Amino acid sequence: xxRTFHYPWRAAVESVHWRLPSPSGDxxxxxxxxxxxxxxxxxxxxxxxTIREGTGQNRVLMKDAGQFLYSAEYSHQFQKExxxxxxxxxxxxxxxxxxxxxxxxxxxxxxxxxxxAERKLSDACAAFRDYLGSKKDFAPESLIVEIARNxxxxxxxxxAGPRMVLTREHTEVPLDKIQxxxxxxxxxxxxxxxxxxxxxxxxxxxxxxLTRRETADTVENRVVLDFILRSARSARxxxxxxxxxxxxxxxxxxxxxxxxxxxxxxxxxxxxxxxRHCAAWNRSGAFAEVTRLKEPRTRPNYVLQQNxxxxxxxxxxxxxxxxxxxxxxxxxxxRATWSDMAKMLFMMVWEERLRPAAKMQTSRRPFMIRSANRxxxxxxxxxxxxxxxxxxxxxxxxxxxxSADDAARLTGKKDLPAENADFFIVVAxxxxxxxxxVWAFCDDAKTQSEMDAKxxxxxxxxxxxxxxxxxxxxxxxxENVVAWTGEACAQGLNLFSADVNAVLDRIEEYVxxxxx
Numbered sequence: 478x479x480r481t482f483h484y485p486w487r488a489a490v491e492s493v494h495w496r497l498p499s500p501s502g503d504x505x506x507x508x509x510x511x512x513x514x515x516x517x518x519x520x521x522x523x524x525x526x527t528i529r530e531g532t533g534q535n536r537v538l539m540k541d542a543g544q545f546l547y548s549a550e551y552s553h554q555f556q557k558e559x560x561x562x563x564x565x566x567x568x569x570x571x572x573x574x575x576x577x578x579x580x581x582x583x584x585x586x587x588x589x590x591x592x593x594a595e596r597k598l599s600d601a602c603a604a605f606r607d608y609l610g611s612k613k614d615f616a617p618e619s620l621i622v623e624i625a626r627n628x629x630x631x632x633x634x635x636x637a638g639p640r641m642v643l644t645r646e647h648t649e650v651p652l653d654k655i656q657x658x659x660x661x662x663x664x665x666x667x668x669x670x671x672x673x674x675x676x677x678x679x680x681x682x683x684x685x686x687l688t689r690r691e692t693a694d695t696v697e698n699r700v701v702l703d704f705i706l707r708s709a710r711s712a713r714x715x716x717x718x719x720x721x722x723x724x725x726x727x728x729x730x731x732x733x734x735x736x737x738x739x740x741x742x743x744x745x746x747x748x749x750x751x752x753r754h755c756a757a758w759n760r761s762g763a764f765a766e767v768t769r770l771k772e773p774r775t776r777p778n779y780v781l782q783q784n785x786x787x788x789x790x791x792x793x794x795x796x797x798x799x800x801x802x803x804x805x806x807x808x809x810x811x812r813a814t815w816s817d818m819a820k821m822l823f824m825m826v827w828e829e830r831l832r833p834a835a836k837m838q839t840s841r842r843p844f845m846i847r848s849a850n851r852x853x854x855x856x857x858x859x860x861x862x863x864x865x866x867x868x869x870x871x872x873x874x875x876x877x878x879x880s881a882d883d884a885a886r887l888t889g890k891k892d893l894p895a896e897n898a899d900f901f902i903v904v905a906x907x908x909x910x911x912x913x914x915v916w917a918f919c920d921d922a923k924t925q926s927e928m929d930a931k932x933x934x935x936x937x938x939x940x941x942x943x944x945x946x947x948x949x950x951x952x953x954x955x956e957n958v959v960a961w962t963g964e965a966c967a968q969g970l971n972l973f974s975a976d977v978n979a980v981l982d983r984i985e986e987y988v989x990x991x992x993x
Contacts, residue, residue: 563955566718570973571814571953572804573619575846575855577608578821582846595843598862602825609977616719616744620800621711624793625751628708631789633754635701636763639693640780640787646690649683657687694767697780697787703770704794709755711797712748719745722973773798803850810853812919816899817856818972819917819951822984823878823900827862830985831876835865859883861900867992874992877903888912896946902991913991914948916941934960934967941965949987959983 581604586594608617616622647661652674658666665685669677678684725741740746758764775798781791807814824844832838840863846855858880865876879887881894884901888910893901898914918937937950938960947964954969957979966987970980 566721567953567973568808568811569714569718569804571811571818572800572807573617574605574608575814575817575850576800576803577617577619578605579846579848579855581605581608582844583848595845598824598828598841598844601844602828605821606825606829606977609972614742614744615722615724616742618744619715620796621708621715621748621751622744624708624797625712625748628789628793629751629754631786632701632705632758634786635698635790636758636761639698639701639763639767640695640784641691641693642695643689644692644694645687647685648688649681650686650688652678652682652684655684655686659687662686692766693764695780696774696778697784698764698767699770700774700781700794701787701790702764702767703773704790704797705755705758707797707801708793709752709759711800712752712755715748716745716752718973719748724976807850807853810850812917813853814850814855815919815951815953816917817854819899819915820856820860822951822970822972822980823915823988824861826981826984826988827865827878830981831865831988835867835876836873837866839863839866873906875905876988876992877901877905879903884912896948898948902949902988904991911991914946916948916950918950918952930954930956930958930969931960934958934969935962937967938962938965941967957983 578601582596582601585596662685666674666677669679669684671677674684675682719742723741723745740749775795777791781787842860842862845857845860847857861878861880863877867874867876877884877887879901881896881898881901884903885891885893887903887905890912893912893914896914897916899917900915902913902915904911933952933954934950937952939962941948941950942962942965948966950965950967952967952969954971956969957971958969960967968983968987970983972980
């Protein structure tokens with residue numbers, strides 16, 4: 478197996494390869510991708526600081542300046558079926574978490590009537606903790622849960638009586654039953670050999686004529702069929718993820734997720750039941766003659782806009798398509814998405830664990846997030862709160878969590894951005910600064926599936942320590958692991974387990990160690 482190396486720092490790539498011109502003439506920021514020029518029009522994309530040497534993965538072809546053609550085999554649609562289940566589940570969970578958080582914050586704006594209204598960080602952290610898992614229900618309120626709760630009635634009504642239309646088609650009809658002929662039928666009649674109509678009808682006495690037939694093969698029914706198939710796939714994905722996260726998964730004897738009577742989550746039961754309904758609707762034969770859509774439909778016809786049964790299905794169909802588009806887009810930038818998740822974890826520790834124990838907080842900022850990701854990132858560039866002050870008179874310590882530019886301005890060290898850290902923990906005491914970079918990295922899917930989490934943490938911490946860059950590296954893992962090497966630390970976080978507190982405890986322990 479090829480060795481994975483150079484997790485956290487930009488120095489692994491020569492500076493001339495950090496940037497490429499964009500179509501607008503601007504420079505693409507190294508934050509959103511570095512590219513290695515292979516000299517023949519091929520560019521190897523490095524969406525984050527994780528680099529894999531000699532494998533050709535994520536190879537892209539430059540069509541025009543700043544435009545790239547990605548090979549289909551490296552897309553999310555391929556990888557989610559071909560790589561380890563943990564990698565797929567982590568990607569699904571990250572995407573779903575930020576879609577939920579973004580929707581939660583933007584609903585507050587709609588309810589308040591102000592486009593500038595922002596929730597408090599404490600409210601956002603409390604809601605996000607409930608989303609990740611609570612004592613009531615460890616499964617999150619995902620889009621498929623909303624679909625399973627609200628859509629079955631409309632879909633069942635359509636399956637019981639799909640909208641039918643009369644179609645006109647040309648068929649061979651007995652002479653005594655011909656009712657209508659058009660130009661095509663008359664041309665066909667003229668081309669047949671014979672002098673009379675009876676002779677042209679041949680031994681079977683049939684001619685081509687227009688007939689009318691009732692069919693369910695309409696645009697709206699094709700959309701409903703596509704919605705059933707896509708939502709069924711999403712339901713199976715959700716149940717698979719939640720079964721892996723279930724606190725009773727070791728003791729559970731029901732390996733078939735469809736059998737859910739003993740499941741502790743009402744949401745998982747609801748989605749598993751919806752999955753069964755989808756299978757029953759496909760077996761019913763109501764859409765037997767309905768053709769499959771070759772590609773998703775994004776423009777509605779009159780029925781999808783006005784019919785009370787089809788309108789609800791169309792609304793959720795568009796939401797499903799948006800979710801799939803975001804999953805595909807974020808797959809290339811999953812390291813950036815994981816970086817935002819690491820920031821969210823630090824903000825939860827800041828708000829729930831550190832701020833109550835602090836002497837004072839200098840000021841507060843609104844909690845801002847985008848409605849959609851931008852190259853995998855959901856947060857605005859500086860989402861962190863301002864400083865916390867700890868200690869007693871004469872022995873105060875001030876804790877900051879800052880971006881690279883802010884940390885460089887505060888400490889006067891201009892070389893901090895070159896470390897390519899996602900953010901910095903800075904402790905000021907007695908006019909001196911203690912600086913700890915934090916890297917959030919997602920390894921490529923192949924390495925993530927082949928390497929043991931403990932080994933990955935050990936190699937990452939050894940590499941950071943070897944470069945003399947004392948800091949913290951965070952990566953998603955199927956178990957909570959930690960590796961210390963000198964002053965460097967690497968932690969694998971199973972964020973989507975039932976015990977979120979275990980993850981926050983590890984981060985809090987590290988921050989308190991820096992404070993001390």
